[in-house]
Amino acid sequence: MNAPGTGAAEAVVTGLGVVAPNGIGAKAFWDAALEGRSGIDVIKRFDASSYPARIGGEVLDFAPDGLLPKRLLPQTDRMTQYALVATDWALADAGVDPAALAEYDAGVITASGSGGFEFGQRELEKLWGDGPERVSAYQSFAWFYAVNTGQISIRNGLRGHSSVVVSEQAGGLDAAAHAARLLRTGTITLAVTGGFEASICPWGLVAQLPSGLLTDAPDPQRAYLPFDATATGWVPGEGGAILIVERADAARARGVGQVYGRLAGHAATFDPRPGSGAPPALEQAVRLALERAQVNPEDIDVVFADGAGVPQLDRAEATALASVFGPAAVPVTVPKSMTGRLYAGGAPLDLACAFLAMRDSVVPPTIGTRDVPADLGLDLVLEQPRELPVRNALVVARGSGGFNAATVVRRHP
Incomplete structure (x- = not known):
């Protein structure tokens, strides 16, 4: 996604919709996030006591009745x-x-x-248990990667x-970058983009365990510790965010009330x-x-890091950031x-955070982490939000298997 400058074809975000373990709806x-309130706890949706990983970021208070047609x-x-409800909220917000x-x-x-694992x-x-005649016909698509789209x-x-887009x-x-390209070329004038996951179920948890990257820590408050010297892995989470992205000229033409x-x-x-x-390619993604x-490293006001909570992965990310920024x-x-790693839902939620940080001139904290090794060279925002003007933010995301992505978001004039 090349920089569109200030032209009519630039991609602007006009609406947000969020469903996360620590808040349903963007405001909640x-x-x-600003209060440092976590949605990570012992898994409650099923008995995970016999599993090596028993902590998760679950969305427990979401009630689709009344929000979606019963037939769905x-x-x-x-x-x-x-995803459907968050899209409704994002469209209304825009x-x-x-x-x-x-x-x-x-x-x-x-x-x-992962698609619809629980379904x-x-x-x-x-x-x-009951035979093939009892299997829902909707199984043919409800599990599929493209079903939300x-x-x-x-x-x-x-x-x-x-x-x-499937890159963990x-x-x-x-996905957001692809949406921006389509806007810039005139293929569409508005895009609904984002991602969601909900793979905390027995089958979903079993599928995640072989990676060896999930923490087995029993204390929810000390389970997921990005960049901490005592980190032992990440906590799986569920949820995500939807963003409404428009061509700037189309948004102006319809009299948009806000641009994030x-x-x-x-x-x-x-x-x-x-x-x-060969070295990891995350630094190259950030530089590109x-x-x-069309910004310099010193123009970036905050980085929303990937923060795997896996020591070797955190060190590699910290090394890349220190190399680029100092x-x-x-x-x-x-x-x-505060949510766990949401996989395909994680980066859209970080994008939403970045835009809200721009709006309110405040950066949410990293919670749980206490002991950041000095040689990582990080100015990690801990415990309390940090007030500062955010004009340009960098969001970093890595996917299992070697995927790296970096996106710069900017305040709209």
């Missing part, structure tokens, strides 16, 4: 229900009536990592270019194969994103320390 989530509930996994849009002017580009688990239980498109009549936690940044900011520059890279001896946004030269924060 942002209030919790048996058709959809929880993550799709989150003041967009989908019915008033031209037929092919709006599209949907979402990120996905799939439930139908497999029916298959082996499809359901959002159908529900809102958005018939422009639509697609899904980096996918949310990649601009998607100014993006880059994606892929790490070399393990054992090759800055270049494409040691402790820019504030760094990891708000997902």
Whole structure:
């Protein structure tokens, strides 16, 4: 995504919708983030006491009844229900009536990592327990990576270019960048973008354990500790965010009431194969994103870091940031320390955080982390939010398997 400057085709964000473990709705989530209120706890949706990892960031208070038509509930996994409701909220926040849009002017580009795991688990239980005749016909798509894109498109009549990006936690940044490219080329004038996950269920947890990257810490307050010397892995989470991204001229033409900011520059890279001896490619992604946004390292006011909570991954990220910005030269924060890692939902939620930080001139803290090794060279925002003007922010995301992505977002004039 090359920098669109201040021209009509620049991609601006006009609406946000959030469903997260520590807040349902953008306001509730942002209030919790600034208060340092975590949604991480012992897993409650099922008995995880026999699992090596027993801590998660669950969305427990979401009630789709009354928010979605009843006919949709048996058709959809929880993550799709989150996505549909968050899209409703984001469109309302942007003041967009989908019915008033031209037929092919709006599209949907979402990120996905696991699809509808819980729906799939439930139908497999029916298959082996009750027989194939009991399996829902909706299993044919409710588990699928592209289902959120499809359901959002159908529900809102958005018939422009639509697609899904699968690059694990980096996918949310990649999806937003693809949306911005489509806007810039005139393919569409409005995009619904973001990502959601809801894979905290027995099958979903078992699928995540073989990575060896989940923490087995029993204390929710000390389980997920990005950049901490005692970190032992990450906590899985669920939820995510939806952003409404528009061409600036189209937003002005419809009399938009607010603009959170601009998607100014993006880059994606892929790490070399393990054992090759080649360096990780995260630093290259950061440098390219800055270049494409036409900003210098000293112009960045805050970094929303990936913050894996895995010592070797955190050190690699800290090394990349120190190389680009200098040691402790820019504030760094990891708000997902309050939600767990949301996989495809994590980067969209960080983008929402970055835009809210711009609006309110305040950076949410990283919680839990206490002992940051001095040689990491990080100015990590800890315990309390930090008030500072945010004109330019960098969001970093990495996906398991070698995916790297970085996006620069800028305050809109």
